[in-house]
Structures are given as structure tokens and as C-alpha cells.
Amino acid sequence: MRSVWVALLGIALSGCDTAVQTSQVPSRPPLARTATVGLFADAQYCDCAPEADRHYRASLWKLGAAADAFDRERVDFSVHLGDLIERDAESFAPALGALAGLDSALVHVLGNHDFDVAGDDRESVPERLGMEARYHERSKGLWRFVFMDGTDLSTFATAPGSTRRAETDVMRDSISASGGEVHLWNGGVGREQLAWLRATLDDALARGQRVVILSHFPLYPFTTHNLWNADAVLAVLDDYSNIVAHVSGHDHGGRATTRGGVYHIGIEGVVETRGQNAYAVAYFGVHALELRGVGRAASVVLPYRNGETSARRRRPGTAR
Numbered sequence: 001m002r003s004v005w006v007a008l009l010g011i012a013l014s015g016c017d018t019a020v021q022t023s024q025v026p027s028r029p030p031l032a033r034t035a036t037v038g039l040f041a042d043a044q045y046c047d048c049a050p051e052a053d054r055h056y057r058a059s060l061w062k063l064g065a066a067a068d069a070f071d072r073e074r075v076d077f078s079v080h081l082g083d084l085i086e087r088d089a090e091s092f093a094p095a096l097g098a099l100a101g102l103d104s105a106l107v108h109v110l111g112n113h114d115f116d117v118a119g120d121d122r123e124s125v126p127e128r129l130g131m132e133a134r135y136h137e138r139s140k141g142l143w144r145f146v147f148m149d150g151t152d153l154s155t156f157a158t159a160p161g162s163t164r165r166a167e168t169d170v171m172r173d174s175i176s177a178s179g180g181e182v183h184l185w186n187g188g189v190g191r192e193q194l195a196w197l198r199a200t201l202d203d204a205l206a207r208g209q210r211v212v213i214l215s216h217f218p219l220y221p222f223t224t225h226n227l228w229n230a231d232a233v234l235a236v237l238d239d240y241s242n243i244v245a246h247v248s249g250h251d252h253g254g255r256a257t258t259r260g261g262v263y264h265i266g267i268e269g270v271v272e273t274r275g276q277n278a279y280a281v282a283y284f285g286v287h288a289l290e291l292r293g294v295g296r297a298a299s300v301v302l303p304y305r306n307g308e309t310s311a312r313r314r315r316p317g318t319a320r
């Protein structure tokens with residue numbers, strides 16, 4: 001096992017796009033940490049009978065077990081990567097109740113299923129999740145964690161007649177006009193949020209912080225579950241050399257891939273299978289990020305592209 005992990009530590013980001021080999025949890029201690037974060041996704045809880053491999057009620061014990069593990073690891077905070085519920089606003093209270101014992105902060109990003117509630121309840125979804133803003137960020141020392149809202153432009157989280165619905169319709173028309181397929185279970189990021197992303201990345205750069213971006217919808221590689229305008233977000237990421245990873249949920253399958261020096265990590269969905277959990281603890285070390293998965297979630301060590309050097313802009317003068 002040791003040789004496997006030495007090999008994984010030796011993976012260098014060469015700028016080409018490649019899948020990253022994952023492995024089972026090793027027996028050695030985790031890397032020396034500068035930040036520790038609990039990660040899980042797609043609990044999709046509801047008091048509903050199972051459908052195919054989705055065991056909605058079992059998500060309650062899985063969330064509780066993940067919370068206990070995150071506390072044991074003394075994480076700085078935990079992130080549920082969207083779709084906490086399958087449907088119905090009444091599902092929020094039991095799901096959040098299963099996580100109430102967490103010793104540290106619980107952070108949410110918005111997923112499409114979180115809006116599968118009665119029309120009158122949609123406006124209050126972020127508030128029910130304790131979110132002060134639909135997209136937000138937080139720092140931990142030399143780390144900047146950026147939480148994006150992929151439901152920003154969507155058919156399920158925008159009100160008819162609103163400015164965001166109008167921008168949604170323009171984006172849908174644009175995708176269709178270019179021959180693309182618009183999948184209504186996904187969403188997009190609006191102009192205002194993209195500008196906020198750039199401003200946040202510029203600020204992180206000025207502070208010498210490394211960045212991790214977290215959102216519900218994957219950006220890369222292309223699948224039918226990706227953010228509508230993943231290309232626009234990837235174009236922003238291409239302008240910065242201090243971005244370590246984008247972490248997502250939504251497709252339940254999990255992945256670790258690199259593109260342009262950024263790891264694209266998918267966390268396996270909690271709701272899949274009756275008896276097996278899926279969560280990971282991310283240890284942000286000095287030289288590498290180590291993900292330790294439990295149950296269906298994979299484990300991997302991901303070296304930073306710039307070693308220990310401080311953050312720098314990839315293309316000078318591209319901030320706007």
C-alpha cells in the first residue's frame with residue numbers, strides 16, 4: 001500500500017488533462033494539515049420508499065454518521081454539496097436535524113433538488129438551509145473557500161418574470177442556438193456571480209491564498225450533469241494559478257480529474273445504496289490535498305501544482 005501512496009504523491013500536474021487514480025484509505029496518519037474540511041453530497045432525504053438504488057430514508061443515519069466522523073477529525077467546517085432533500089420542504093427539518101450535533105460550522109451549496117418544493121416555498125430555501133447568501137466564501141488562514149450557486153440561472157430556482165429568469169431564458173436560447181442540449185435538471189451562473197467570482201479570486205490572489213471552489217454542478221469533464229455555462233467558469237479559472245480544486249456533487253458517481261492544473265473532484269452521492277455511506281475528509285497539507293473517503297467515496301492524494309510557492313496570477317493583467 002505504501003508504494004501506491006508514494007506513487008500518488010508523485011503525480012505532477014503537467015497542464016494536460018488526465019484522470020487521477022484513486023485508492024482505498026491507507027492505514028498511515030493523514031498529512032500534516034493547514035485546514036480540514038468534511039465533504040458530502042446529495043443526501044436527497046425524504047420520507048419515501050426506495051427507488052432503484054436510492055434509499056432516501058437511509059440518508060438520515062448516513063448524515064449522522066458522517067457528522068460524527070467529521071467531529072472526530074476536528075474538521076474546521078463541513079460542506080454539504082447540494083441536494084440535501086429529494087423533494088418537499090418538510091424534508092429539510094429531519095435532514096438538518098441529523099446534522100445538528102456537528103461541533104463546527106455546516107456550509108451548504110444549493111442543488112436542484114433543494115428547490116423541488118411547492119412554489120411558495122422556493123424563495124425560502126436558502127434561509128431554511130441557514131444560508132445568508134446564495135453564493136458566498138470563507139477564509140481559513142492561507143485558504144479561500146468559494147461556494148458558488150449553480151442554481152442562479154435555472155427553471156426551478158428563478159421566479160417567472162424576474163431578471164434572473166430573463167437571463168436564464170437568454171442562456172437557454174444561446175445554448176440551443178449553438179446546437180447544445182439544455183438539461184433542465186442543471187443550471188447556470190449569471191453575469192453578476194461571475195463578476196463576484198473574479199473579484200473574490202483577485203482578492204485571494206492579493207492575500208496569497210490558495211483557492212478551493214465548491215458547487216453542486218460539475219464543470220469538467222463534460223457530462224449531461226454539468227453546469228450550463230461550465231465553459232465560462234473554466235475560462236475564469238484559467239486566468240488564475242492559485243486555484244487548487246473544484247469540488248462538486250450532483251452526478252453521484254465521483255471523480256478526480258485534472259484540467260489546466262486544477263483538480264476537478266466529484267463526491268459520491270450519499271443517497272445511493274441502502275447500507276453504504278459516502279463522505280470524505282479533505283486534509284489540506286503543506287504540499288498536497290489528501291482526500292480520505294469512507295464507504296463509496298474514494299481516497300486520493302493530490303499534490304499542489306506550485307509546491308509551496310505563494311499564489312501568483314497566471315496571466316498578468318487579466319483581472320476585470
Ligand SMILES: [Zn+2]
Nearest residue numbers: 083111112250
Ligand atoms: Zn443535483
